[in-house]
Amino acid sequence: MSKPPGRFLDRTSPPHIATLILIAGLSALSMNIFLPSLPNMAVYFGVEYGVMQLSVSLYLGVSAVLQILIGPLSDRYGRRNVLLVAMGLFVLASVGTLLAPNAEVFLVFRMGQAVIATAMALSRAVVRDMVDEAQAASMLGYVTMGMSIVPMLGPVVGGVVDEIFGWQGNFALLLLAGILVMALTWADLGETAGTRPTSLMAQMRDYPELFASPRFWGYVMSSSFASGVFFAFLGGAPFVGTEIYGLSPTALGGLFAFTALGYAAGNFLSGRFSMRMGVNRMILVGAFITLAGLVLQAAVLAAGVATAFVFFGCFLFVGIGNGMVLPNATAGMLSVRPHLAGTASGLGGAIMIGGGAALSALAGMLLVPGSGAWPLVLIMLASALASLLSVFAVIRRERNSRG
Template identity: 55%
Template structure:
């Protein structure tokens, strides 16, 4: 079926999927430079305020378990629109939260923005095959990184000029715009809906029995885990140990997101030619080398922001190369369960990232130096390499049968 812009009778334009997927990413990182200031505003420990990242990740992981099957049952369009409406309402409420507890509840509800990520992947798989899906997901992710790439930079300046609430005003505006675009352009692509939610949820064991699914999901979890650990611990290292201001943190953060965009471009350009397994392996190796470089620079006494942010550029590239291919593998193991697989795989990916984000934040202290964060990121990347090798092993065994 041909695609026509702003036509609800055809599949959505790729730019619509970019905006939908970007909403969750904007909500994730645009306010990161404000975390230390928010701790002062709410008179709470940094570890408590950092839960705004960790709880968002946990909620995103859990919600994906329902969003995917719901879209297989009711359709991609209604589920995405309902989820975005909840995101808009909770973002408005978070802006005026009087206590840290209420604010964190609002952050949990903001995780409904995950529908944009989950369903954009399922929509792609509804319309194309595995290798083409990896390419398109790569291009979608590359496009969606533009907003979060400049988000922390803009968020840092907004925080210094108007306070942390201004970053949530920006989230709110982005969410309203995304809702409008989805409403006008997202045509339904799920034309083989399941009979009921209960029957759809009963399909989980079919995915659980697939060793390839677990391999792809583990690869995605460990790969993104390095990035999420940085989200949890990076602001502390940058502001407390490297003495960066919020706006300076935002400027340096551009390096990792630019690397992520470049990695997704590479994925979109070469996945169809090279194949998803070599791309996954190469991406994880690049991430591991980047973190080894950062550890070496700090060990040599180079306590400079570029010793942290420069090597994370390679972590961004590695994530951008690996994740579209791992995601394409996740949703292609059982094509008739694309939505369910996308939700479950995304839940495992984000859940693993949330754990590593909490670990990184908990291990950091004023006297610890950056090493707890760097080693968490390094070992997460190495685990991604091992998970990819497992997938390759399983795939070769299946081919030999």
């Protein structure tokens, strides 16, 4: 989606694709840039690794709660207004993380940063406002392909910044990025959804219409379990890399690029083939690839040949699969009730991120000295299998309804 020259500051025009990429990318950057710093942050604050790992799981948990409100609010008051308020709050919370005197205060402000989950949810809703289901899957694929550059570079940059400036450098970068993206959003993102003259509670009463749709649940569960693999990885990979393989923050950040590179490739495939193959087939193939990558990882781990490069390299396939599943499942859930696209995006995101928070916390709890990497691998395998079964349920129901 492009604009003629001079369309910046037009509050009624759709945004550039680059703007959507950066808005969604800020949410992704906030989630992962500091991951290589987690062990050093635990030392700085004088707490166990599991305490600092809460900066991932608590962040995800608050994001899930917020997204229950994000959708109805954006349907009622508009995507633009809700995004700008959320970004302002994110900037304030980022200042708080830098000034925190102890781990408890840091975690409070870290939970405040979760408000930026609004950016991920509403960037999807903006796409659905502009185009139909098939085009939405394709456009989401391209948007998230571009966005995947951020999580690809985030941990790499985060590891280097940690070694040069300490962990605070990463949160200073988030503060700067928040200010810049907020300015871009104000300048370029016009309103794409008409406001609805109803109360927030009336909007919340739309949820039963979505709850009653088996297709909505199928798409939500498929995307939730697929992303659950990734969120468990976020919770457990810093421990595995540091405690099991003895990696430095820079080396650990570099190995995170496997997942992001695969995600970029999967999103490219979504952008290229979703309109031709349809969302259900793309989700099915992506779920198979994710599961296959984890089966390969379990096999090399059992055989005793899982070096750090091999262990993290298997996440290339997880990234490819997720890059195919997530944009297509998202397009599917948003198209079940197009007039509730914002509500569906918020509700689906809440379920997805809430489940991810639980899996991330579980991974952090089970990974203790002496456990090895198996608890993380088994959690991810179970989640990937559940994602595959969920899309099978959608396909079977649609076949039965045609019959």
